[in-house]
Amino acid sequence: MGNEVKQSVKTSEIMDGLTKSLKSSFLVEWYSTLVGFLSGSKSFYVLLGIGILIVYAGTMGAFDAFRIGYRHAYGVTRDIPWGILISTYIFFVVTSTGLCIVSAIGHVFGVKDFMPVVKRAVFLSIVTITAGFTVIFFEIENPIRMALYNVISPGLTSNIWWMGTLYGIYMFFMIVEFIFILLDNHRLATYFGLSGLIAGIAAHSNLGAIFGMLHAREYWYGPYLPVYFIASALMSGCATIIFFTWLGYKITNEKMDRPMLRSLEAVSKLCMLMIAVILFLTVWKIITGLVGGPDKIEALRAMMTGPYAFNFWVLEMLIGLVVPFIIFLSSKGKNVGMSFLASAMMVFAIFFMRYDLVVIGQIVPVYHELGVREYAGLAAYTPTFHEIMVVVAGLGITATTFLVGEKVFGGHKSEIH
Amino acid sequence: MLFVISGKRVSLTESKSPCSEAEEHELTPLDYRDVKTLEEAKGKIWYKDWIAGGENHREENCMVVCDRKAKTKQWVIEIESLEQLLSFQSKYGDIVISDSSPYKEASKEIIIQGKKGQ
Amino acid sequence: MKNVKIDLGNLKKESMDSVSPMERREFLKIGLIITGVFAGGTVLSAVSNFNSVFASPEEAAEKYPYKPHYGMVIRQDRCIDCERCIDACTLTNDVPSYGWRTRILEKDVPDATGRKREFIPVLCNQCNNPPCVRACPTRATVKDEKTGIVLMRSYKCIGCKNCMLACPYSARYFNEERHAIDKCNFCYDTRLSKGEKLTACAAACPTGARNFGDLSDPDSDVYKMVHQLERTVWVLRPEVGAKPNVFYTKG
Numbered sequence: 166m167g168n169e170v171k172q173s174v175k176t177s178e179i180m181d182g183l184t185k186s187l188k189s190s191f192l193v194e195w196y197s198t199l200v201g202f203l204s205g206s207k208s209f210y211v212l213l214g215i216g217i218l219i220v221y222a223g224t225m226g227a228f229d230a231f232r233i234g235y236r237h238a239y240g241v242t243r244d245i246p247w248g249i250l251i252s253t254y255i256f257f258v259v260t261s262t263g264l265c266i267v268s269a270i271g272h273v274f275g276v277k278d279f280m281p282v283v284k285r286a287v288f289l290s291i292v293t294i295t296a297g298f299t300v301i302f303f304e305i306e307n308p309i310r311m312a313l314y315n316v317i318s319p320g321l322t323s324n325i326w327w328m329g330t331l332y333g334i335y336m337f338f339m340i341v342e343f344i345f346i347l348l349d350n351h352r353l354a355t356y357f358g359l360s361g362l363i364a365g366i367a368a369h370s371n372l373g374a375i376f377g378m379l380h381a382r383e384y385w386y387g388p389y390l391p392v393y394f395i396a397s398a399l400m401s402g403c404a405t406i407i408f409f410t411w412l413g414y415k416i417t418n419e420k421m422d423r424p425m426l427r428s429l430e431a432v433s434k435l436c437m438l439m440i441a442v443i444l445f446l447t448v449w450k451i452i453t454g455l456v457g458g459p460d461k462i463e464a465l466r467a468m469m470t471g472p473y474a475f476n477f478w479v480l481e482m483l484i485g486l487v488v489p490f491i492i493f494l495s496s497k498g499k500n501v502g503m504s505f506l507a508s509a510m511m512v513f514a515i516f517f518m519r520y521d522l523v524v525i526g527q528i529v530p531v532y533h534e535l536g537v538r539e540y541a542g543l544a545a546y547t548p549t550f551h552e553i554m555v556v557v558a559g560l561g562i563t564a565t566t567f568l569v570g571e572k573v574f575g576g577h578k579s580e581i582h
Numbered sequence: 583m584l585f586v587i588s589g590k591r592v593s594l595t596e597s598k599s600p601c602s603e604a605e606e607h608e609l610t611p612l613d614y615r616d617v618k619t620l621e622e623a624k625g626k627i628w629y630k631d632w633i634a635g636g637e638n639h640r641e642e643n644c645m646v647v648c649d650r651k652a653k654t655k656q657w658v659i660e661i662e663s664l665e666q667l668l669s670f671q672s673k674y675g676d677i678v679i680s681d682s683s684p685y686k687e688a689s690k691e692i693i694i695q696g697k698k699g700q
Numbered sequence: 701m702k703n704v705k706i707d708l709g710n711l712k713k714e715s716m717d718s719v720s721p722m723e724r725r726e727f728l729k730i731g732l733i734i735t736g737v738f739a740g741g742t743v744l745s746a747v748s749n750f751n752s753v754f755a756s757p758e759e760a761a762e763k764y765p766y767k768p769h770y771g772m773v774i775r776q777d778r779c780i781d782c783e784r785c786i787d788a789c790t791l792t793n794d795v796p797s798y799g800w801r802t803r804i805l806e807k808d809v810p811d812a813t814g815r816k817r818e819f820i821p822v823l824c825n826q827c828n829n830p831p832c833v834r835a836c837p838t839r840a841t842v843k844d845e846k847t848g849i850v851l852m853r854s855y856k857c858i859g860c861k862n863c864m865l866a867c868p869y870s871a872r873y874f875n876e877e878r879h880a881i882d883k884c885n886f887c888y889d890t891r892l893s894k895g896e897k898l899t900a901c902a903a904a905c906p907t908g909a910r911n912f913g914d915l916s917d918p919d920s921d922v923y924k925m926v927h928q929l930e931r932t933v934w935v936l937r938p939e940v941g942a943k944p945n946v947f948y949t950k951g
């Protein structure tokens with residue numbers, strides 16, 4: 166017992182020390198200049214201009230890829246047909262679904278502590294799903310056919326069909342909800358929020374099931390992924406709303422009032438819980454996998470000791486889960502700056518979490534177990550310049566629309582109490 | 583003293599009073615911005631909106647602040663004495679007294695924790 | 701080891717040949733198939749032949765759901781990797797250089813006597829329970845109701861590549877020229893529908909490694925090859941449960 170107390174005292178001491186040293190160092194000066202930069206009238210428009218340029222450059226890169234053909238432009242192969250664009254799409258829609266769930270805790274279920282973040286969360290869920298759709302537009306080989314045949318020739322057994330259709334419906338509901346929030350009609354906004362939540366969760370579990378129902382791919386197959394995706398969405402949503410709320414307040418320079426601080430504290434705590442859930446799921450995924458078939462073991466070995474070990478241990482586990490968990494735990498979610506730091510780390514790392522999930526599931530070739538020469542090794546994938554440009558376009562859209570949103574909607578000040 | 587009053591949950595389908603004593607008032611939100619002087623505020627992206635959206639702009643506690651023109655409707659309760667507060671607590675169970683969103687007319691909020699406050 | 705003398709002349713072969721057809725027949729009657737022989741022929745390794753011989757249990761009663769039910773039997777040890785099948789396929793079906801509809805895989809088999817390598821031709825297995833068809837969001841790939849061949853409706857393909865991942869046999873690739881996923885369709889459009897009886901690869905095979913025909917016809921060669929009692933017949937990746945229609949055997 167005594168030891169434990171000592172331990173926790175030590176951790177909080179370290180955190181205090183860290184905060185203090187951060188406050189006193191030149192880093193803070195640099196940092197506060199940077200933060201001051203966000204709200205400056207001229208610098209805001211400079212940032213916005215840079216954002217638009219990034220979107221432009223990214224989109225040009227994407228259209229260039231379209232022109233020269235995706236087979237030449239993208240790094241995906243017959244063995245690894247899904248690369249960074251699919252993982253980025255997942256990154257965006259997971260975030261969107263998570264933001265929708267976070268907003269629904271407040272705006273559908275009426276939990277007061279979640280109310281102050283609702284408006285921004287709904288807005289950003291629309292932004293991130295738009296970014297996701299943009300990325301998938303440049304991933305799908307024939308997006309025009311998709312629009313047509315999704316409607317006139319639906320494949321009802323296909324998770325992709327359900328995912329795409331439900332996400333379309335979801336996006337519609339979220340937009341209508343946002344409009345009603347702006348019109349201050351919270352009654353209707355709530356109904357659309359609930360509809361959006363149901364569509365979003367159904368769509369998102371189908372996204373997990375796209376992978377979970379591929380029985381040719383042992384690494385993904387099973388009911389694990391639909392469940393994991395929902396839990397992961399909530400974790401992403403919490404991290405993202407903390408991240409963007411903090412940035413938003415730096416743009417408008419508003420003082421965070423007590424209800425907002427309480428709200429971020431509640432979101433931080435939920436985030437911490439979801440990190441624990443994801444850690445738990447990850448641990449059991451690995452342990453069950455290690456007694457599974459050889460293909461699964463091969464993939465897990467690549468993840469833990471092979472070419473993806475850095476991604477897994479440093480990015481996913483350390484930066485994505487363990488360190489943010491420790492930060493949340495020691496600051497108890499009461500220190501907004503610390504929560505921002507943790508959430509920024511998470512948002513960064515979650516991107517790689519999705520990448521690893523998508524790529525590692527494909528590195529073991531289907532004929533690997535047959536023991537033939539052609540498929541003796543693991544398949545490799547490296548994103549190309551064009552793929553990265555599409556990702557940049559998606560990130561640019563999110564950043565730019567966020568900036569515009571903060572300006573146009575005046576810091577998403579919520580009138581609901 | 584005027585308190586904003588609320589419960590842990592909010593009904594979004596109707597404007598429900600959190601307790602029978604509460605009245606709905608129009609309150610003036612104070613719009614604090616985290617810059618030290620009005621001069622500094624001039625260079626900020628929010629400056630025009632802030633000026634247009636409020637009145638009585640001033641510097642206060644190393645911050646600038648104004649009274650927003652757009653009022654918000656809030657459930658409030660007038661509590662004059664400690665006895666009144668205690669009897670309120672006896673009636674509604676656990677309550678938390680906290681800072682509210684800053685208003686010209688009120689700065690504290692009573693949050694009823696239990697089910698009695700809807 | 702120096703002093704051990706092996707009487708090669710009198711050594712009993714531990715191979716499948718040492719099991720008599722009668723013995724096999726007895727095993728088959730109870731639903732087992734002999735897969736190996738150990739300890740001088742006294743210990744037989746037997747597995748259920750239910751799933752490996754028949755595409756699914758329902759068809760165990762020597763029934764195949766399609767008419768004609770096209771299938772291929774590959775006599776693996778006859779393949780010499782001459783790749784004439786691949787050339788014929790490429791020519792017949794306009795397969796681009798970056799893709800393949802059929803391919804020959806190479807396996808090192810150090811234990812096999814006299815042979816160091818085995819060649820395993822692979823192609824679309826035209827599964828009875830095709831994972832790719834289930835995965836397609838626009839029904840751009842379908843199981844032909846008559847022949848059981850998994851066909852592409854290229855004009856509907858959106859290029860999401862879900863079917864490529866769903867396929868347990870890597871039988872699919874994205875064809876730029878068609879703007880759609882392309883795969884082996886047993887030369888349905890290029891040969892079968894024009895009255896030919898064989899696929900291009902089967903017709904080009906000089907050693908009889910690739911045998912194509914109607915599995916629902918008990919008089920066909922492929923039917924006999926699958927339902928013979930002399931040799932083991934297997935399919936690739938049976939654990940996936942796709943019920944493939946390409947069978948492998950030796951001898």
